[in-house]
Amino acid sequence: MKIGYFPGCSLHATAREYAESLGVITGPLDVEINEIDDWACCGATSAHATNHLLGVALPARTLALAAEQGHEQILAPCAACYSRLAAARRAVDNDPATGAAVEKAIGRSVGTARPISLVRLLAELAPKVREKAKRPLEDIKVACYYGCLLVRPPELNDLDDVEAPTMMETVVKATGAKPVSWNRRLDCCGGGFSLSRTSSVVRLSRTILEDARGAGADVLVVACPMCHSNLDFRQKAIARRSEGGMDIPVIYLSQLVGLALGQDHVALGLGRHFVSTASFISRIPGPREGESAAATEVG
Amino acid sequence: MSIPESAAPATLAGEVRRKTGLNPATCYQCGKCSAGCPMAVETSLRPHDVLRMLQFDDREQLLSSESIWLCLTCETCTARCPNSCDPARIIDCLRETALNEGAAQPPRNIRAFHNAFLKQIQRSGRLFEMGLIMSYKMRSGALFADVMAAPGMLGRGKLALAPSRIQGLEEIRRIFDACTRHESDSTSTTTAQQNPGTEGAENA
Numbered sequence: 001m002k003i004g005y006f007p008g009c010s011l012h013a014t015a016r017e018y019a020e021s022l023g024v025i026t027g028p029l030d031v032e033i034n035e036i037d038d039w040a041c042c043g044a045t046s047a048h049a050t051n052h053l054l055g056v057a058l059p060a061r062t063l064a065l066a067a068e069q070g071h072e073q074i075l076a077p078c079a080a081c082y083s084r085l086a087a088a089r090r091a092v093d094n095d096p097a098t099g100a101a102v103e104k105a106i107g108r109s110v111g112t113a114r115p116i117s118l119v120r121l122l123a124e125l126a127p128k129v130r131e132k133a134k135r136p137l138e139d140i141k142v143a144c145y146y147g148c149l150l151v152r153p154p155e156l157n158d159l160d161d162v163e164a165p166t167m168m169e170t171v172v173k174a175t176g177a178k179p180v181s182w183n184r185r186l187d188c189c190g191g192g193f194s195l196s197r198t199s200s201v202v203r204l205s206r207t208i209l210e211d212a213r214g215a216g217a218d219v220l221v222v223a224c225p226m227c228h229s230n231l232d233f234r235q236k237a238i239a240r241r242s243e244g245g246m247d248i249p250v251i252y253l254s255q256l257v258g259l260a261l262g263q264d265h266v267a268l269g270l271g272r273h274f275v276s277t278a279s280f281i282s283r284i285p286g287p288r289e290g291e292s293a294a295a296t297e298v299g
Numbered sequence: 300m301s302i303p304e305s306a307a308p309a310t311l312a313g314e315v316r317r318k319t320g321l322n323p324a325t326c327y328q329c330g331k332c333s334a335g336c337p338m339a340v341e342t343s344l345r346p347h348d349v350l351r352m353l354q355f356d357d358r359e360q361l362l363s364s365e366s367i368w369l370c371l372t373c374e375t376c377t378a379r380c381p382n383s384c385d386p387a388r389i390i391d392c393l394r395e396t397a398l399n400e401g402a403a404q405p406p407r408n409i410r411a412f413h414n415a416f417l418k419q420i421q422r423s424g425r426l427f428e429m430g431l432i433m434s435y436k437m438r439s440g441a442l443f444a445d446v447m448a449a450p451g452m453l454g455r456g457k458l459a460l461a462p463s464r465i466q467g468l469e470e471i472r473r474i475f476d477a478c479t480r481h482e483s484d485s486t487s488t489t490t491a492q493q494n495p496g497t498e499g500a501e502n503a
């Protein structure tokens with residue numbers, strides 16, 4: 001399977017480990033990802049909150065480039081990037097006036113490439129994940145955190161249900177780990193206010209972390225660099241205002257899949273988080289006997 | 300969806316309707332949007348208040364309100380609205396309108412963030428996070444916030460030290476120009492303002 005790849009700005013920097021883990025798992029899952037040449041930032045919240053056309057035109061240029069470079073599908077691992085690409089796709093497809101304004105602004109034909117989130121891609125590949133899993137994660141309890149932009153607004157939802165999605169849980173079950181049942185998996189973490197209104201992020205992310213902890217989760221799994229940053233990087237600040245501390249590792253879905261595939265935790269970028277993943281990793285047994293460890297394959 | 304000009308009087312609700320195809324009059328104030336809004340505890344106007352004020356054409360208070368800038372666009376209101384009013388899209392439209400009319404009063408830090416973010420894209424086509432942080436600090440005055448985080452970010456290899464500039468940078472700048480022009484054109488046709496902000500995003 002060949003697919004275009006839009007890393008977005010975060011996967012080249014603060015979410016480097018998301019890109020690293022993706023690079024490690026695509027091979028064993030028989031997916032070839034090709035980074036779209038000369039992509040630009042999707043504009044995220046700052047574009048759509050201040051200029052609607054800009055918020056559509058920036059991601060539309062990436063859709064156009066992907067089509068020009070021969071891709072029918074674009075993998076956007078960042079939930080915000082996915083959402084902006086999907087919003088551009090929808091605006092161009094459903095509203096001829098916006099479509100015309102966008103094509104005039106970008107000076108290109110938008111083409112027909114469609115974005116896909118990593119959660120959907122992995123959910124579709126779940127049987128393969130199960131088949132290739134070399135290391136049982138049976139004792140690991142996982143809180144699947146969806147956040148906002150993979151499921152909302154409903155017309156851009158890439159998953160199976162707006163209020164009760166199951167795709168992350170499908171992937172987690174394929175790794176052998178146990179998804180826990182909890183309440184805050186669709187709540188907002190404070191998203192783009194990480195720098196500009198940290199107090200809101202601390203308030204919202206604390207509720208999420210406390211609920212995950214209350215549900216007995218060993219680890220929180222995410223598929224968005226902004227959610228990750230708010231829940232991992234900000235967890236220290238959150239713990240200061242929370243009884244009994246926090247200390248819940250927050251990892252990307254691709255990292256969990258990588259662990260199940262027997263990949264090395266360093267190659268998966270599990271050492272790059274602010275909340276240590278060491279104690280969580282130490283609980284994972286080695287690869288099943290009689291099977292060659294993929295960890296040795298990647299060095 | 301296009302609305303005939305005659306159906307859109309010179310009210311803020313009419314303007315929203317023309318720009319978004321959404322009709323604020325369809326809100327029947329059930330409050331489900333505000334019940335699920337994660338920012339409702341911090342804002343003076345909750346989503347259903349915003350819709351109500353649109354129905355009353357309370358233009359000045361709405362466009363100058365801080366609350367519209369505290370919306371995270373988590374889209375919970377839009378997902379749960381039983382009458383498809385799409386408050387999140389309407390709030391985006393109000394922010395943009397407020398900027399174009401020079402009425403916007405976002406909190407300083409949020410204004411600084413949007414401004415710094417968009418400047419980064421104009422400068423290199425991609426977000427250079429280190430540059431964003433520095434630029435945001437200068438604009439917001441929050442010089443010492445998170446300074447202790449920098450070594451941790453660098454040690455984890457999470458901060459690029461130099462921006463990566465895309466080939467099509469000129470193209471990106473043209474997109475910014477075209478979108479800014481487009482929005483100020485569409486504002487001037489409805490509000491009959493002589494000199495609407497030509498740099499809406501820029502002034503954020």
